[in-house]
Amino acid sequence: MRGTAVLALLLTVSTSVFATDGRREQDYAADIQQQLSMGQVIWLKSAxxxxxxxxTDAEKTDNSQVAIILHEMGEHPDAKPLIHRLRTTLPVHNWATLAVxxxxxxxxxxxxxxxxxFDEARERIDAAVEHLLKNGAKHIAIxxxxMGALMAAYRLGDKPNDVMALVSISLPVPQTTATQAQSLDLIKKVQLPFLDVYAExxxxxxxxxxxxxxxxGKDNPVYRQIRMDGEDHxxxxxxxxxVKRVYSWLTTTVSED
Known part of the structure; x- marks a missing residue:
């Protein structure tokens, strides 16, 4: 009995170690809903x-172009200033946004x-893509x-289906043996229009x-790297x-049919 109890405890601990912090996500969601001034809450489900x-709807189009916005490590879909500015400014320039x-x-x-x-992250991206396709999206970028950029590369290196372009902002190349985080290998696999932005x-x-x-990225003819001078992370x-660099590149690279 004691051995069974110990095994059950270990399984519970190991499961929680590799799971998202649900309570922290709930706290973020509650705060965002209280303060949200632009856009609407969508509840997605996976696993x-x-x-x-x-x-957030695009202002002058039919929302057929949508950018999925993925935040930095430990943050949330309305993290200020950058994620908030991306999700609220791209719609002014013909790209609806879904910040996840x-x-x-x-x-x-x-x-x-x-x-x-990262496997859970991939499932969330899949759910976001599926939701957008069901609601009329034709051109989807990420x-x-x-960390959000690395999660995106992990998903797109595995299966880019239904995503047309990737913008990575401050994509890290970590010193790790973790197979999920081998950024250079992932870049080679992502044969999509790929904008790699980093700060000086x-x-x-x-x-x-x-x-x-x-x-x-040298074998990808639509890979481009930009350094933002004078900026930090x-x-x-x-x-x-x-943000202007992002929407300008999306506008010129991912065109309507």
Whole structure:
């Protein structure tokens, strides 16, 4: 009996170790719903879990072009300033947005703690794509920031179906043996229009690997890398310019039929 109880405890612990922090997600969702001033709450479901996403209509189009927005590690779909600005500004430039709550760990968790969540992240991206297709989307792009960019690359390297382009903002190349986080291999697999944006004073895992990422993308004719001068990882000097770079590239690269 004692051995059975111990085994059950270990299974419970191991399951929780590799699961999203549901309570933290709920807290984020409650705060967002109280303060939301633009867009609408959409509840998505995958792997038996329900989670929040924020959908914002494009102002002058039929919403057939949609950008899925994926936040940085430990954040949420309305994180300010960058994620909020992306999800609310792209709609002014003909791209509806769906900012999705990605799996998160407890406060203080490190990058290595997130890699076991990547399969769950992929399922959430799949659910977002499916939701958009059912609601008339024809051109879907993903815009990911930091860990969100790495999660997007993981999904698109495995199966790009129904996604037409990827914008990675501060995509890291971590020093890890985790198969989910082999960024350079993922870049080689993503044969889609691919914009790789990073900051002049970005995090070491991003800045020091810029040339490696360029080399990994050299066989992709629609891979482009941009450095934002004077910026650090937060892009706080001129995040409006960063957002402009994103929607300008999407507009010129992903065209309507």
């Amino acid at each position: 038996g879990k329900t989670y929040l996403a924020l959908y 709550q990605m799996p998160i760990r407890e406060s203080g968790a490190q990058s290595d703690d997130y890699y076991p969540l 815009v990911g920031y930091g 004073f970005d995090l070491p895992a991003v800045l020091d690997s810029a040339r490696q990422r360029r080399m990994a 937060g892009y706080q000097q001129d995040y409006d310019l960063l």
